[in-house]
Amino acid sequence: MKKILSMLLSLTLFAGFLFAGDITMSGSTTVFPIAQLAAERFMDKNPDISVSVRGGGSGVGISDIILGRVDIGNASRQIKNKEIKQAKENGINVIETAVANDGIAIVVNLSNGISELTLEQVKMIFTGELNNWKQLGGKSMPIVAISRDVSSGTFEVFKELVLKGGKVREDALLLASNNAVASNVAETPGAIGYVGFGFLSDKVKALNIDKVVPSEKTVNDGTYKIARKLYMYTNGAPKGEVKSFIDYILSDEGQAIVKETGYIPLK
Amino acid sequence: MKTKEFLFKYITLAAASLSILFLMGIILSIFKEGIPLFSNIDFSDFVFGRRWHPTDDPADLGIFPLITGSIFVTLGALLVGVPLGVGSAIYLSEIASTNVREALKPFIEILAGIPSVIYGLFGMAMLAPLVRKLFNVPTGLNIFSASIILGIMIIPIISSLSEDALRAVSKELREASLALGANRIETIFKVVLPAASSGVISSIILGFGRAIGETMVVLMVSGGAAMLPKSIFSPVRPMTSAIASEMGEAVNGSEHFQALYGIAIVLFLITFLSSLLMQWFAARENR
Numbered sequence: 262m263k264k265i266l267s268m269l270l271s272l273t274l275f276a277g278f279l280f281a282g283d284i285t286m287s288g289s290t291t292v293f294p295i296a297q298l299a300a301e302r303f304m305d306k307n308p309d310i311s312v313s314v315r316g317g318g319s320g321v322g323i324s325d326i327i328l329g330r331v332d333i334g335n336a337s338r339q340i341k342n343k344e345i346k347q348a349k350e351n352g353i354n355v356i357e358t359a360v361a362n363d364g365i366a367i368v369v370n371l372s373n374g375i376s377e378l379t380l381e382q383v384k385m386i387f388t389g390e391l392n393n394w395k396q397l398g399g400k401s402m403p404i405v406a407i408s409r410d411v412s413s414g415t416f417e418v419f420k421e422l423v424l425k426g427g428k429v430r431e432d433a434l435l436l437a438s439n440n441a442v443a444s445n446v447a448e449t450p451g452a453i454g455y456v457g458f459g460f461l462s463d464k465v466k467a468l469n470i471d472k473v474v475p476s477e478k479t480v481n482d483g484t485y486k487i488a489r490k491l492y493m494y495t496n497g498a499p500k501g502e503v504k505s506f507i508d509y510i511l512s513d514e515g516q517a518i519v520k521e522t523g524y525i526p527l528k
Numbered sequence: 529m530k531t532k533e534f535l536f537k538y539i540t541l542a543a544a545s546l547s548i549l550f551l552m553g554i555i556l557s558i559f560k561e562g563i564p565l566f567s568n569i570d571f572s573d574f575v576f577g578r579r580w581h582p583t584d585d586p587a588d589l590g591i592f593p594l595i596t597g598s599i600f601v602t603l604g605a606l607l608v609g610v611p612l613g614v615g616s617a618i619y620l621s622e623i624a625s626t627n628v629r630e631a632l633k634p635f636i637e638i639l640a641g642i643p644s645v646i647y648g649l650f651g652m653a654m655l656a657p658l659v660r661k662l663f664n665v666p667t668g669l670n671i672f673s674a675s676i677i678l679g680i681m682i683i684p685i686i687s688s689l690s691e692d693a694l695r696a697v698s699k700e701l702r703e704a705s706l707a708l709g710a711n712r713i714e715t716i717f718k719v720v721l722p723a724a725s726s727g728v729i730s731s732i733i734l735g736f737g738r739a740i741g742e743t744m745v746v747l748m749v750s751g752g753a754a755m756l757p758k759s760i761f762s763p764v765r766p767m768t769s770a771i772a773s774e775m776g777e778a779v780n781g782s783e784h785f786q787a788l789y790g791i792a793i794v795l796f797l798i799t800f801l802s803s804l805l806m807q808w809f810a811a812r813e814n815r
Contacts, residue, residue: 320583320777327779347779405666410752411583412777428581431593431755434669434763437747437773448657451666 284502287315288322288335289414290438291457292491294522295361296335299510302518306509310502316438319414326494329353332503334494337363337414337457354497359490360510362525363457364480365419366467367487368443370450375399377469380486384423386453389430394451406433407442407454415439418489419455455487459523477525491524558796562789565589574790580754580765582774582784589787593754595794597764598740600757601674601750605739608679610732613686617728620687621694622716640684648748651677656749665761669751672760677745682735689734693727694720726809733806737799743768767791 286296293316300312317325319336326334327348340348340355348355367383369375375397378386385391387406395401408429409416420429436442442454447464458475461467467475470487479485499507509515516526565574569589577590616636620629655676656668663672697720705715721728751763754770771788778785 317776324777324779344779347782403666410773412774417583428579428584431579432753432758432763434667435752435754435765435773445667445669449660449667 284310284312284333284506285315285331286313286322286333286335286493287317287325287331289319289337289491290316290440291319291337291363291415291459292322292335292360292493294459295491295510295519295524296333296493298518298522299506299515302514303506303509307502307505310505312506318410318412318437319417320412323494326355326496327351327353329496332495333506336492336494337489338417339490339492340494356495356498358493358495358499358507358511359527360493360507361491361516361519362480362527363459363489363491364475364485364525365415365422365455365487365489366458366461366475367453367455367470368446368461368465368467369453370446370448371464371466372450373399373466375468376466377472379471380423383453383468383470384425384427387419387424387429387433388427389432402451405449405452406430407445407449407452408433408435409439409442409455410435410437415455415457419487422487422489423455458525461523480525481528490527555796558789558792562786562793565783565786565790568783574787575794578756580770582778582787587783587787589783589790591767591770591787591791591794593756594765594767594770594791596756597671597750597754598746598766598768598795600671600760600764601678601746601766602736602740604671604675604760605678605682606732606736608676609682609686609735609739612679613683613731613735614690614728616683616687617690617694617731618716618721621691622712622720636684636687639680640688644681644742644744645748647677647681648745651745651749659761663761667751667763669749670761670763671750671757674746674750674764674766675760677749678739678742681742681745682738685738686731686735689731690724690728693724693731696727697723726812730806730809733802733809737802737806740766740802741768741795741799743772747772767795771795 293314296314300314304310304312319338322331322334322336323340323344325331327344328351340357345355367378373394375394378397382391382397386404387408391397392404393401394404434445436445439456439460443456443460443462443465446452446454469475470485473479473484475485480488493507493510495503495507510518511527519526574589574591575595576592577588578592579588579590580593581588620632624632651673652669656673658668659665659670659673660668701719701723702715705719710718746766747769750766750769752765752769752773753763754765755762757764771791774784775788778788
């Protein structure tokens with residue numbers, strides 16, 4: 262019995278050593294693909310450091326950083342003043358690092374004949390003023406608006422840039438991740454949703470907005486209006502392993518990962 | 529020997545009392561976090577408010593759509609689960625031969641052991657697209673799909689408890705009924721089922737409690753729209769899925785956080801009442 266106990270004890274101590282060089286991250290499902298791929302490549306280069314990435318949504322990343330639960334909180338929106346205040350109350354000094362640019366694409370099912378809308382029309386769809394594709398010159402088919410849970414940073418940015426103070430229609434489906442939105446739009450003929458550029462694929466159709474094609478070029482020159490930066494938040498300026506990881510993402514190699522995952526590198 | 533017995537008695541007593549301790553701890557903590565909400569907002573505005581926009585500024589914290597969402601999917605689940613559960617209990621207890629019963633029961637028990645996330649996955653990937661195509665509705669993530677999955681989940685609960693109740697009905701009662709000239713179906717519906725009604729009803733209430741508290745399935749299959757349902761094909765956001773998907777984001781002590789605990793209080797009261805009701809029926813049966 263004693264033997265087993267002491268073995269267990271030494272195992273736990275040993276485990277403590279193994280994980281000494283840990284980086285933990287949580288938050289935005291938009292930032293997730295970048296963080297995940299960067300973590301894998303970073304661990305290949307630094308076998309003694311282990312990086313764990315969880316999703317949950319920007320709200321989760323920011324609340325985790327405020328409560329000191331992770332080393333890096335990922336977010337696809339900027340931290341709010343209210344949240345900075347909460348962090349200060351917890352003795353946490355939140356530092357922001359932008360790691361990529363991104364646009365939010367408005368996506369519909371491939372079978373949908375519509376391929377462009379105005380920003381105003383998108384707003385009217387998501388606030389519930391338009392209910393049928395017929396009203397937009399398409400087939401007669403009810404519109405299924407797909408939005409995101411309130412913890413989503415993409416939702417917050419969408420709300421600010423597209424809804425401009427309007428409220429999301431009550432019957433919108435609220436899904437938990439970019440991926441869930443993309444796959445539901447792909448299989449629901451009447452659906453419209455919004456996702457970060459990294460989740461565009463040939464299974465959904467990205468709409469031109471105000472006659473502007475969503476792309477790296479139009480985000481960079483400012484003509485595609487639904488764009489934002491992606492952030493990593495830390496407690497204080499990054500140091501140690503966390504600093505090496507963030508430096509890695511900001512390096513040419515890290516920015517190549519940003520591009521590889523479908524997002525837009527910082528210039 | 530004496531000390532051993534003494535020790536044993538108190539160790540098991542401690543084990544038994546722990547569940548009371550846990551229950552008290554849970555009640556205390558949800559009320560402690562949730563009650564402060566009601567200094568800012570009326571309990572009736574909270575329960576009957578029609579809009580749930582917890583992160584807007586100012587926030588709308590009305591959970592009526594969430595409560596109706598929970599109730600609709602739960603009633604739907606009972607519509608599916610009660611006929612199938614009670615029906616299988618009648619078959620197993622009254623009609624099946626011992627061999628058939630021994631062969632069937634393990635399958636029902638396996639149904640009870642499947643993790644809810646697997647039910648959810650099945651509902652999301654297989655049932656929802658099928659429902660959308662079959663009924664030509666805009667989305668398959670709705671009350672109807674969630675009810676079917678939840679209904680299947682509660683079959684084993686209703687079936688096994690109802691079967692116990694049916695089998696507890698004394699043989700003399702059945703024989704008397706048959707001797708009076710009633711056939712088997714009449715005996716089942718006019719004699720055995722009424723005699724076992726308390727047990728059957730308490731199994732249904734237990735199924736209700738299980739369905740209304742189920743989180744993963746409704747999170748995955750009910751669509752998540754915080755609206756008052758217009759039809760059985762409307763998407764809804766049951767209370768449990770609102771708590772599960774929003775708790776990670778709500779900062780400790782914020783109004784949103786308190787509101788989620790407020791939902792937990794309402795949910796707790798509903799399940800608490802249903803288990804009181806169940807114990808009342810169970811007690812009636814024992815008399």
